[in-house]
Amino acid sequence: MYRLLPILLTLALPGCFLAPGMDMNTDSNGLTEIELPARKDGRLVKEKVRVMPITADLIIEKEVARQQAVGQLLPVDNTKTSYRIGPQDRLQITVWEHPELNDPGGEKILPEMAGKVVDDNGDLYYPYVGNLHVGGKTIPEVREELTRELSRFFKKVKLDIRVLSFQAHRVAVVGEVKQPGVLAMNETPLTVAEAISRAGGATKDSDMNNVALARDGKLYKLDVQALYEKGLTTQNVLLKDGDVLNVGDQKDSKVYVMGEVGRQQAVQINKGRMSLAQALAEAYGVDFNTSRPGDIYVVRAGDMKPEIFQLNAESPDAMILAEQFPLQAHDTLFVGTAGVTQWSRVLNQILPGSFTAIMSQAALMGM
Incomplete structure (x- = not known):
């Protein structure tokens, strides 16, 4: 009897004291016991996070929020789609019936030497007119203004303007593209899809669901895969000077x-799409012999915006919710351990042999 006393004392101890593994403990308000770093109003604070049950209402709420965020991504200003002349652009101005105003030598001049260059102030010098401010203006606007100025010296002025070399506006395309670098913008509005194409296209390792656009000190996330597969044109944003893609x-x-699954591992997300059910299947499913199906958690750091979700999978139809709950890159999926399994592991760690072997030996001794 005395030989089993250590066993009885062990069983009398609180489970949270010796049971190996992790448990998600919350207070009476459903908040985590520990404080986590979070960003609020532009500054970092410490706060407890509410564990949110995965329900149909939560999935609908998240999907509506996602669609609204996509729709309000970057409003397009159609007044700025026309190319606007800027510093270092090279313009060719042709005035009919006035060859003295045109470039001497005509077609014999090398393209990189032809035309007139807009200076850093956005000004262009032209005979008779002097300095003409063209920066920020469209080709039709400059044509109209130059025609008006030359009409002070010549009758029936007819002229044409075209950009020989586009240098003023540029965007950078980096990351998983075949030819990363800087692209010059021309009179054709440059979209995200066109920029990726001009950069040689995406590499085989690219994640088109995770394209970042840096603009004016802010970072926007784009889902270009949704553009290709679903025609979601809101993701095909018009780029502007200084953008980095x-x-x-x-x-x-x-x-x-992690936790009570067939195989603990890191699971690769395919083309930006993976549901909670898919992740569990990739890990060879939940071990129902050792797990608590009611305690399946998704822990999301979220760039200093932590979230924790809980799925109660004690009922098989909960797997429909699992299939409809999308995961994000760097999510941690944790399946809790059953209490009996925890105690069995405790005894196996403390006692010299399995718990079953010890009990069998006690039975032989007449206990």
Whole structure:
């Protein structure tokens, strides 16, 4: 009897004291016991996070918020789609019936030497007119203004203007494209899809669901895959001077599956899409012999905006919710351990042999 006393004392201890593994503990308000760093109103604070049950209402709410965020991504200003002349642009101005105003030598001049260059102030010098401010103006606007100025010296002025070399406006395309670098913008409005194409297209390691656009000190996330597959044109944003487009690497798009699953591992997200059910299947499913199906958690750091979700999968129809709940890159999926399993592991760690073997030995001794 005395030999089993350590066993009885062990069983009498609180489960949270010796049971190996992790548990998600919350207070009476459903908040995490520990404080986590979070960003609020532009500054970092410490706060507890509410554990949110995965329900149909939550999935609908998240999907509506996602669609609204996509629709309000970057409003297009149609008044700025026409090319506007800027510094270092090279313009060719042709005035009919007045060859003295045109470039001497005509077609024999090398393209890089032809025309007139707009200076850093956006000004262009032209005979008779002097300095003409053309920066920020469209070709038709400059044509009209130059015609008006030359009409003071000549009758029936007819002229044409075209840009020989586009130098004023540029965007950078970096990341997983075949030819990363800087692209000059021309009279054709440059969209995200066109910029990626001009950069040689995406590489085989690219994550088109994770394209970042840096503009005016802000970062916007674009889902270009949705443009290709669903025709979601809101993702095909018009670019402007100074934009930086970064195509993400799919190798960094993983979900980490831990706890009572067939195999704990990092699961690769395919083309930006992976549901909670898919991640569990990739990890060879939930081990129903050792797990608590009611305690399946998705932990999301969210760039200093932490979120924690809980799925109660004790009922098989909860897997419909799991299939409809989308995961994000760097999510951690954790399946809790059953209490009996925890105690079995405790006893196996403390006692010299399995718990079953010890009990069998006690039975032989007449206990």
